[in-house]
Amino acid sequence: MNSEKVSKHIVNWLKSYAEKAGVKGFVVGVSGGIDSAVTSTLCAETGLQTICVEMPIYQEASQVSRALEHIERLKEKYSNVSSVKTDLTNVFEVFQEAMPTSNSGALKDLTLANTRARIRMTSLYYIAGINSSLVAGTGNKVEDFGVGFYTKYGDGGVDVSPIADLVKSEVFALGAYLGVPNAIQKAAPTDGLFGDSRTDEDQLGASYDELEVAMKQDESGVKEDGLSGREKEVFKIFKRLNNANKHKMNPIPVCEVSDAIKA
Template sequence: MEKKIELLVKWLQDQVQASKLNGLIVGLSGGIDSSVVAHLIVKAFPEQSLGVIMPCKSHSNDQNDAMLVVESSKIKAMTVDLTETHNLLFSQIKNNLLDRDEWNEQTAKLGDANLRARLRMSTLYTIANNYRYLVVGTDNAAEWHTGYFTKYGDGGVDLVPLVHLTKGEVREMAKVLGVPDEIITKAPSAGLWEGQTDENEMGTTYDMIDRYLKGEKVPDKDRQVIERLHKQSEHKRRLAAAPPKF
């Protein structure tokens, strides 16, 4: 694992050098993946790395956990509260659709959550432009394979250093890097609503996805869920579709 960390740090340095930019930025959610990325980018660029905490109708515990990562990694950090911005934009969209009698309450919860993810990524890129930094994503192999990320939200980034690591490997790397135990052991959650967890939303566990990705046998129920999620999310892993040239 230490060798993998060394290779990832060198890769991050090479990417910045090739882009002729100055450093790296990541959004800090208080979750394990962004915590690992924060520790990695500080190793790559001790003075030119930045973590941004972006509460948006978030649980206060998430901010507290994000601050634990700031302390453990020694990353420079700032907080941009997006709650008011999100409420204003979402209510304007909702009111316009209500006026047209076309508001879909059934899809509103997901639209609300995806807007938060996209506002966060827009915020990261605006700050990145200021410092001339690359935006680093936090998706691991399980999330990438199943499409458990928001298109043009947390999936809209420049670099994805964890994309070949299973969730189990991310946990192992977190321990080596010194990520606080409270973050390593807590249930993975995007913090989208009260009581929300990744695994409940996906319908399977990270352990099952990890086993599937490693070619191990998993129960048919879990295999079907994983393969369905992968097929449904194929568009997220591609560039925008274009027609044949004519």
């Protein structure tokens, strides 16, 4: 991949979109991961107002430190970059207290993890609203269109998706080109929604490199029967997640009511 050309293309696309929308710039939630680091840097490269938002909710210390290092580097390099920290831990706790009690175990844990993402989405839109800005999404192609590894109306609720046509390996290549901190480049990808050290691979059952291969195989019409070993196992994981998360990737179903039925 020609990282320089890709970077310039995305930056020009972002700038053009913002100017046509009549907004001042972008708001990006920065997590300490490669996707948000690359996205925020690309937004900064537009020269338009770029607000990096840190939104900890029982966040692991290493994730916080990586996010802070990246934000400070951006602010040193780009005069158009500013930052906001809004600790949402208390908001999350109040939300839990207001909800019915439940002992549903893993389902409750997953629901609360998604709740964190939705609280953050609401916060980003508030900050974007008062600053006449767009919320820039940080999802990559494998997450957004492959396995659906994001929260519906959480980190999936955005105005623009600058890196959603790049697979994870391409995002890492772009991060290296853009000078993203080494700590972020070397960190194992994680959504940070559970307040612990679990990685995306722990949750998905496969690495992004493996899932990229499976996604390309699926797009080219490869069938499970033609595979074996780990390759077959990962392909099955990809297909299972892809099918289970179609509701995120497809438009919301609308029940069409014809004139004949209304009559």
